[in-house]
Amino acid sequence: xxxxxxxxxxxxxxxxxxxxxxxxxxxxxxxxxxxxxxxxxxxxxxxxxxxxxxxxxxxxxxxxxxxxxxxxxxxxxxxxxxxxxxxxxxxxxxxxxxxxxxxxxxxxxxxxxxxxxxxxxxxxxxxxxxxxxxxxxxxxxxxxxxxxxxxxxxxxxxxxxxxxxxxxxxxxxxxxxxxxxxxxxxxxxxxxxxxxxxxxxxxxxxxxxxxxxxxxxxxxxxxxxxxxxxxxxxxxxxxxxxxxxxxxxxxxxxxxxxxxxxxxxxxxxxxxxxxxxxxxxxxxxxxxxxxxxxxxxxxxxx
Numbered sequence: 465x466x467x468x469x470x471x472x473x474x475x476x477x478x479x480x481x482x483x484x485x486x487x488x489x490x491x492x493x494x495x496x497x498x499x500x501x502x503x504x505x506x507x508x509x510x511x512x513x514x515x516x517x518x519x520x521x522x523x524x525x526x527x528x529x530x531x532x533x534x535x536x537x538x539x540x541x542x543x544x545x546x547x548x549x550x551x552x553x554x555x556x557x558x559x560x561x562x563x564x565x566x567x568x569x570x571x572x573x574x575x576x577x578x579x580x581x582x583x584x585x586x587x588x589x590x591x592x593x594x595x596x597x598x599x600x601x602x603x604x605x606x607x608x609x610x611x612x613x614x615x616x617x618x619x620x621x622x623x624x625x626x627x628x629x630x631x632x633x634x635x636x637x638x639x640x641x642x643x644x645x646x647x648x649x650x651x652x653x654x655x656x657x658x659x660x661x662x663x664x665x666x667x668x669x670x671x672x673x674x675x676x677x678x679x680x681x682x683x684x685x686x687x688x689x690x691x692x693x694x695x696x697x698x699x700x701x702x703x704x705x706x707x708x709x710x711x712x713x714x715x716x717x718x719x720x721x722x723x724x725x726x727x728x729x730x731x732x733x734x735x736x737x738x739x740x741x742x743x744x745x746x747x748x749x750x751x752x753x754x755x756x757x758x759x760x761x762x763x764x765x766x
Contacts, residue, residue: 465491469536469562471515471527471546473505474498476702476756478542482508483759495534497527518546524553531562540565540754547753548572563684567752568729575750578617578644589720591738593748596645602636613665616643629668649739649746672698676745677706678714678736679754679761686726691718692766694757703757708764717745733758 468485472478473496482505485494496509499517506512513530516523523546531539539562541547550557550566557564566572574581582595596614614630616639630636630645639645648665651658651674664671675698681690693714697705718736725734733754738747 465493466537467493467495467535469495469497469531469534469539470505470509470542471497471539472518472542473509473512474500474503475542477754477758479503479505479508480756480759481540481542481754484754484762487759487762495536497530518543518549524549524556528553528556528560528562531557532560536562538563538565542754544751544753548576565732567731567734571725571728571730571734572752574728575752578646578749581750582646585721585724588724589717591717591745591747593646593649593738593746595647598636598639598641598643598645601645602633611647613648614645615648615670616645618642618644627670629665629670631668646748649741649748651739652742655740672696672701674739676709676714676738676740677703677755677757678718678738679733679758679766680718680722680736681733682726682730684731686730688722690766691715692761692764694761696757703760706757706760711740713740713744717747 470478470481470485473482478498482494482496485492486508494509495511495513496505497513497515498506499515501512501514511534513534515527515530520526539557541550547566548569550564551569551572554564574584579595579597582592586592612631616628616630618626628638630639651661655674657673661671661673675696676693677696678693679691680688683689693709693711695707695709696703730752733752735751735753735755736747737749738745
């Protein structure tokens with residue numbers, strides 16, 4: 465029997481990981497950690513224990529003490545904000561016999577900086593949407609208006625929060641340096657959502673349709689042990705429709721990127737988001753963690 469700790473079980477990712485563990489039928493005992501004893505996940509785990517907020521300066525030390533108390537073998541993060549904290553304290557966890565399911569710091573930092581991710585990884589496989597900082601784009605837009613529309617996101621953001629559509633150079637006045645600006649990954653013209661996507665962009669809305677979500681999982685040495693792709697529709701960052709797909713255009717890109725991910729310290733899960741465009745797969749986001757549809761993937765057999 466393996467004792468698996470899952471943190472931040474009050475959130476969608478943590479709860480989804482709990483579901484996946486239960487559906488696996490593996491000899492696993494789940495221990496949930498959260499600030500809220502009334503979180504749904506607290507009653508879906510075999511055991512629950514309280515921990516302070518991830519912003520607490522003693523969060524990692526307290527979490528490690530709780531893991532020792534419950535003889536945890538493996539701890540899985542359920543929130544973006546704690547992934548880097550896990551990686552920085554990897555040695556602390558391992559000295560206590562606890563294995564955190566996270567990648568190395570280098571990969572995590574790269575995923576959190578969308579501009580750096582685009583610049584660095586496009587040299588490996590030119591499939592990432594072009595990213596700009598505001599000052600560079602202001603100079604570029606004065607001589608090339610065809611680059612619009614664009615999308616602006618918080619530099620280290622996730623879950624589709626704080627997004628703005630930029631139609632022209634004047635719209636740049638509403639963007640600050642904390643944003644990263646990216647080209648749009650427009651669905652291919654044959655996609656059933658193509659016209660709807662362009663209509664929504666024209667109305668300053670971010671249409672979360674035709675998104676491709678790719679989950680890869682590697683072992684502790686960065687070797688691939690599983691991969692799954694789905695065609696998704698979302699609302700406010702929450703998936704409302706998930707259809708599994710197989711497409712060689714996706715896996716050819718992943719095969720090209722995997723050796724570099726391994727060099728950067730990939731282990732465990734990496735979720736990649738993009739769209740299939742007229743020019744093939746275009747990636748706009750990566751998160752080195754499980755996701756809110758991890759439980760649904762498990763229901764589908766992954």
